[in-house]
Amino acid sequence: MSNANDTGSNPPTNPIPDPQSTLNSNSISNSMQTLFEIVFVPNNVPESSEDLRTDNDCAAGQDPFGIFDKEVLHKIFAHVTDPDDLKKCTQTCTKWKAWIEKEKHILLLFAEVIGHLKLPKNDLLKCRQVCKGWKKCVDKAYEKNPLHRSYEYMSLSKQENWKHDGIRFSESGQIEKFLDEMGSFTDNPFPGRCIEISYSFTNDEVKRPEPDDNFWPNAEKLLERFGQHVWYAFITYDCGRNNDPFATNVEVNLRNCLAKLPNLKKLYLDPEIFSSVPYLNIDGTQRELGVRQRVMNYFRLNPLEPMKNLETLSLGYSSANYIHYEMLRCNCSTLKRVDFGKYVFNHGFQFPNLEEANIRVETLNNLDQLDCFPVTMKKISIERAYRSRYRNDNPRHSPLSQFSFERVFRKLERFGKTLQLLELDVNLSPPPSAYKPLLPALERLTISVHGCADFLLELKNLKYLVMVKYDSNQWEGTRVKLHGFGNKMYESNIWKLMPALETLVVDECLESRVYQRKNLPMKVVERPKSKTQCVIC
Amino acid sequence: MALVRVISSDGAAFLVSQRLAKRSGKLKTEIETFRKSSDNSEAQPEIRIVTIRAEILRLVLQWLQQHQNDPVLPANQNEQDGRGDAEMGQSQWDRDFLAPMDLGIVMELILAANHLEVKGLLDITCKLVESKITGRTVDEIRTAFKLKSDFKGNEEEQTRLENRWCVEN
Numbered sequence: 001m002s003n004a005n006d007t008g009s010n011p012p013t014n015p016i017p018d019p020q021s022t023l024n025s026n027s028i029s030n031s032m033q034t035l036f037e038i039v040f041v042p043n044n045v046p047e048s049s050e051d052l053r054t055d056n057d058c059a060a061g062q063d064p065f066g067i068f069d070k071e072v073l074h075k076i077f078a079h080v081t082d083p084d085d086l087k088k089c090t091q092t093c094t095k096w097k098a099w100i101e102k103e104k105h106i107l108l109l110f111a112e113v114i115g116h117l118k119l120p121k122n123d124l125l126k127c128r129q130v131c132k133g134w135k136k137c138v139d140k141a142y143e144k145n146p147l148h149r150s151y152e153y154m155s156l157s158k159q160e161n162w163k164h165d166g167i168r169f170s171e172s173g174q175i176e177k178f179l180d181e182m183g184s185f186t187d188n189p190f191p192g193r194c195i196e197i198s199y200s201f202t203n204d205e206v207k208r209p210e211p212d213d214n215f216w217p218n219a220e221k222l223l224e225r226f227g228q229h230v231w232y233a234f235i236t237y238d239c240g241r242n243n244d245p246f247a248t249n250v251e252v253n254l255r256n257c258l259a260k261l262p263n264l265k266k267l268y269l270d271p272e273i274f275s276s277v278p279y280l281n282i283d284g285t286q287r288e289l290g291v292r293q294r295v296m297n298y299f300r301l302n303p304l305e306p307m308k309n310l311e312t313l314s315l316g317y318s319s320a321n322y323i324h325y326e327m328l329r330c331n332c333s334t335l336k337r338v339d340f341g342k343y344v345f346n347h348g349f350q351f352p353n354l355e356e357a358n359i360r361v362e363t364l365n366n367l368d369q370l371d372c373f374p375v376t377m378k379k380i381s382i383e384r385a386y387r388s389r390y391r392n393d394n395p396r397h398s399p400l401s402q403f404s405f406e407r408v409f410r411k412l413e414r415f416g417k418t419l420q421l422l423e424l425d426v427n428l429s430p431p432p433s434a435y436k437p438l439l440p441a442l443e444r445l446t447i448s449v450h451g452c453a454d455f456l457l458e459l460k461n462l463k464y465l466v467m468v469k470y471d472s473n474q475w476e477g478t479r480v481k482l483h484g485f486g487n488k489m490y491e492s493n494i495w496k497l498m499p500a501l502e503t504l505v506v507d508e509c510l511e512s513r514v515y516q517r518k519n520l521p522m523k524v525v526e527r528p529k530s531k532t533q534c535v536i537c
Numbered sequence: 538m539a540l541v542r543v544i545s546s547d548g549a550a551f552l553v554s555q556r557l558a559k560r561s562g563k564l565k566t567e568i569e570t571f572r573k574s575s576d577n578s579e580a581q582p583e584i585r586i587v588t589i590r591a592e593i594l595r596l597v598l599q600w601l602q603q604h605q606n607d608p609v610l611p612a613n614q615n616e617q618d619g620r621g622d623a624e625m626g627q628s629q630w631d632r633d634f635l636a637p638m639d640l641g642i643v644m645e646l647i648l649a650a651n652h653l654e655v656k657g658l659l660d661i662t663c664k665l666v667e668s669k670i671t672g673r674t675v676d677e678i679r680t681a682f683k684l685k686s687d688f689k690g691n692e693e694e695q696t697r698l699e700n701r702w703c704v705e706n
Contacts, residue, residue: 078687106682109644116647116663119670125700129675131687135696167702181698189695191703 073099081132083111083140107133114141121165125191142192143231166194166232172214175222188229196234197257216253223260230261231309236316237271251298254323258304265309270316270341271323296322306330315341344385345369360385361426364403367411377415381423382408405431409455413438420444425468431455433477453478457497465498466505466512489515541568542583543598549591551598555582560601562654589649593642597649600658603630607657627661635665640682 077100080086086104090097101108114137119127124142128135167190169175182189197219199212223230235257237250254271258264299322310331315324320343328338332349337356344366345359351372356379359369370380405428412419416438423446430451436458445459446466453475456462472482482492485506495501495517504515539555543564559565564584571582586594635643643662650659669681679686686693 081687105641106644106684109641109648110682113644113647113663113666116651116659117667117670118663119667121703121705123671125704126673126675127670127678128700129693129696130678130682131684132692133687134684165703165705178702181702182695185695189699189702191699 074103077103081107082136083108083133086133087111104133107131107137110134111137111140114138115144128191139188139191166190166192166196166234168196168198169219169222170196170198170200172212172218175215175218179218179222179225182226186225189226190229192232193230194232194234195230196236198234198236199253200236200238216249216257219253220256220260223257227257227260228263231263231265233261233264233266234268235270236268238318251295251323255299255302255304258307261307263309264307266312267307267310267327268314268316269323269327270314270318271321272318299323299326304330306334308334310334312337314339315343317341320344340369342385345372348372350374355379357381358383361403364407367408370411370414373415375414376418378418379421380412380415380419381421381425383425384427402427402429405429406435409435409437409439415439417441422446424448450474452476453480456480459498461500462498463500463502464505465501465503466507468507470506470508485513489513540581542581543594544583544585545589545591545594546587547590549594551594553598557598557601557605558584560605560655561597563652586652588652590645593645593649596642596646597653597655597658600631600634601655603634604657627664631661635661640666640669 077086077089080089086100086108090100090108110133114127124138128138167178169178178189199215199219235254237254250271254269261267304326307330311334313327313331313335315327315338318341320341324341324343325347328335328343328345328349329347332351334353335351336353338351338354339358340360341358342360344362346366346369349372351357352374354373355377357373357377358381359366360383361367361369362385366385367382373380403426408424408426408428412422418441419439420441421444422439422442425446425448428448428450431449431453433452433454435455437455439459441461442459443461444464444466445456445462446468448468448470449456451474456465457479470482475482480492480494480497482489482494489504489506494504502517506513506515540552541555541558541564543551543553543558545551555568558568567584568582571580571584572578575582589597638646643665647659647662647666650656650662670678673681678684688696
């Protein structure tokens with residue numbers, strides 16, 4: 001008999017008893033005999049963890065903890081509520097293992113099971129109140145997989161502004177109340193370690209008659225006290241087009257807040273600053289010529305400190321400004337995921353650890369941003385940029401230019417070995433029929449194709465294809481024959497020509513239709529065999 | 538009938554038909570790996586599952602036996618969490634199967650179903666545990682899971698306040 005073990009541990013060496021007697025001795029119901037046969041159960045299989053207590057390596061005299069009775073163990077382990085610590089304790093000796101697995105069985109299991117449960121947020125929070133151990137389990141699960149992380153399997157451009165489920169602070173009074181309620185508490189008060197600090201001089205939610213003078217001082221107090229616990233922060237700053245005196249402090253406020261978030265892993269930073277509006281100086285006496293120039297001067301004198309744990313950064317959708325530049329400058333060496341938002345990046349910093357990026361392009365030259373990325377990029381999303389006063393109903397405001405299909409793909413080929421996801425939301429020229437893109441690792445592609453789509457057949461590993469604004473007339477001359485929608489799509493030869501393809505999404509104006517290979521009917525319309533088809537299949 | 542020997546963490550060996558074993562994604566992969574590496578096509582694979590004890594492995598196999606003719610749930614049914622819709626697969630037999638079980642056993646089944654890649658069992662066991670939490674009070678959850686509060690001083694009140702700031706209305 002050969003082994004296909006999933007570990008290297010040795011099989012039991014006990015003699016194999018009679019299967020029938022084994023069945024009886026282990027209380028396996030007789031009905032089980034028809035299901036499968038138990039051929040061997042060693043006699044020393046513990047019925048419960050109690051049996052493990054007699055293990056020699058933990059005998060009293062050798063084990064310093066052997067002198068403890070149950071009551072003492074209860075008292076000791078009452079202080080160990082972290083499931084990870086308990087798990088480590090189970091590895092110390094069989095006596096502790098048996099005791100912990102008996103007494104803390106549910107806690108250890110809950111720590112592992114919680115990741116599989118689909119619980120509404122409020123129910124998940126309620127579990128924090130059950131006991132200390134469950135609170136730690138929930139917090140760890142929540143920190144590891146908060147709501148905003150669920151968007152991360154999508155590309156950055158589709159993450160809907162990185163929705164989050166942390167506490168949102170938008171008024172000074174609210175921050176004061178929070179600090180008051182937390183009393184002298186110093187531990188992490190943020191389930192999921194996520195917060196939003198959102199200042200808006202005027203917005204739809206808060207119609208402020210006057211600026212909220214205490215907002216930023218209170219925000220600083222909040223972060224001074226609890227900022228070290230925050231891993232995910234969403235900071236938005238909209239000083240409006242009014243003459244908001246706080247705009248004079250925007251750079252100071254942001255710098256002070258960021259300095260109090262030393263453990264930040266992910267930051268959504270969206271500071272809207274208008275350069276055309278005159279602002280008061282800090283002392284309120286003078287008007288500055290332009291806030292952008294002032295912000296730049298400030299950061300030149302007071303550069304931001306690098307945030308050593310920051311891996312993910314989104315620059316939001318505010319107009320590009322020097323705060324964006326400064327964030328990228330000081331963190332370019334650690335960032336792994338960046339949504340550049342409206343910021344067209346052309347300063348030449350290198351991002352050695354970048355894996356995922358969302359960039360916007362207005363002209364082909366903007367694609368030079370890709371030169372600053374390492375060849376090991378895994379996900380790239382390229383969006384078209386619009387004029388600042390873009391209007392949907394104005395034909396003159398159509399996407400600025402058509403990008404050469406070949407030049408875009410040639411630019412991407414340097415990532416060919418690792419690039420798995422590519423989203424192209426730009427107006428591409430028809431692909432040249434002879435062009436073969438060199439992106440062998442590509443698994444997911446979102447693209448709008450006008451013209452011959454045979455280049456798709458070169459993407460041998462493509463599993464997930466989204467065709468944006470699909471129009472069959474625009475695929476003229478393509479070998480792939482898409483017969484239509486609904487069940488007819490399964491009769492299309494795309495499933496044969498692209499054997500790795502698992503999911504096909506046809507995105508029309510108002511809806512997306514998803515077709516998956518697993519639903520492919522048994523009866524597939526056969527195409528007459530051609531030389532080309534034989535090669536591909 | 539081709540058989541496979543599946544051995545639990547505590548050494549119990551189960552002789553299972555390969556057809557039944559292949560209902561588990563993990564066992565299917567192991568059998569196929571064994572077939573590729575074995576010179577003898579008649580050799581019986583032996584698979585050791587070091588994370589699942591006999592009592593739990595027996596229950597998983599019992600569930601697989603009952604559902605051996607069900608369609609296999611696709612692995613990517615739900616891209617975000619990999620789980621399907623438990624309601625679709627739950628039968629009266631499933632309810633009777635789970636009803637007498639202690640919640641600790643159900644949670645062990647969740648971990649076993651996840652390890653062995655048995656989607657249907659994972660779904661119904663998760664659903665059962667979720668039902669013991671969703672819509673229940675904190676005390677009811679403690680009772681269901683046989684837990685006691687070990688918060689001291691104002692720790693529980695502090696936790697309640699933290700939740701209040703985060704709760705969805």
